[in-house]
Amino acid sequence: MATNLKNFMQVGRKIVAVGRNYRAHALELGNQVPTKPILFLKPTSSYITEGEKIKIPVGCSSLHHEVELGIVIGKPGSRISEQEAMNHVAGYVLALDMTARDFQDEAKKKGQPWSLAKGFDTSCPVSSFIEKKSLTAPENTRLWLKVNDAIKQDGNTKDMIFSIPFLVSYISTYFKLEEGDVILTGTPEGVGPVCEGDVIQAGLGDIVSFTFQVEKS
Ligand SMILES: O=C([O-])CC(=O)C(=O)O
Numbered sequence: 436m437a438t439n440l441k442n443f444m445q446v447g448r449k450i451v452a453v454g455r456n457y458r459a460h461a462l463e464l465g466n467q468v469p470t471k472p473i474l475f476l477k478p479t480s481s482y483i484t485e486g487e488k489i490k491i492p493v494g495c496s497s498l499h500h501e502v503e504l505g506i507v508i509g510k511p512g513s514r515i516s517e518q519e520a521m522n523h524v525a526g527y528v529l530a531l532d533m534t535a536r537d538f539q540d541e542a543k544k545k546g547q548p549w550s551l552a553k554g555f556d557t558s559c560p561v562s563s564f565i566e567k568k569s570l571t572a573p574e575n576t577r578l579w580l581k582v583n584d585a586i587k588q589d590g591n592t593k594d595m596i597f598s599i600p601f602l603v604s605y606i607s608t609y610f611k612l613e614e615g616d617v618i619l620t621g622t623p624e625g626v627g628p629v630c631e632g633d634v635i636q637a638g639l640g641d642i643v644s645f646t647f648q649v650e651k652s
């Protein structure tokens with residue numbers, strides 16, 4: 436099994452994201468706490484890395500930050516059991532699931548998909564690949580995010596509703612998981628808007644942090 440996927444962004448063919456996997460975040464946006472995972476896809480063309488800028492999509496008036504733990508798949512599989520799930524994980528990535536909240540609200544009202552709200556260019560800023568052994572407690576790690584030095588999100592992966600092994604198993608029941616694919620595990624509470632010129636910093640425990648600036652399209 437490949438354990439080093441430094442090039443996961445080139446190798447992986449999909450980003451499967453989980454919505455409302457933290458109770459407090461589901462509630463802060465007036466949504467129900469889910470009883471099974473809510474899944475959506477982001478295209479891999481939405482990846483950016485440090486040095487590139489987050490671009491506010493044309494017509495968006497409420498671009499929200501969502502800091503998330505990403506799981507990088509190393510060993511492919513379908514219908515992976517929860518017991519086997521961690522053997523399919525090659526490592527992790529710190530990610531932002533940037534969300535055009537006004538687009539999402541409109542889509543929700545009209546029963547339309549979230550593809551535009553969640554999948555526009557630059558909507559998935561990521562850190563470099565984190566080796567599995569570097570994150571010893573993925574189920575109990577701090578996730579934080581600051582905008583212009585003010586703390587906005589300060590959560591912990593222990594508050595996930597659905598665990599990492601459960602998500603790998605559940606997702607692989609429907610989507611075959613392949614090398615380099617990324618699962619975004621949802622965001623803790625404290626999401627909010629960013630504007631042109633804002634600076635977003637985020638971190639995962641004391642393992643990795645990154646900085647991204649926001650600009651107009
Ligand atoms: O847009 C949302 O609230 C759903 C989502 O991505 C999350 O919970 O991370």
Ligand SMILES: [Mg+2]
Nearest residue numbers: 501532621622
């Ligand atoms: Mg999200």
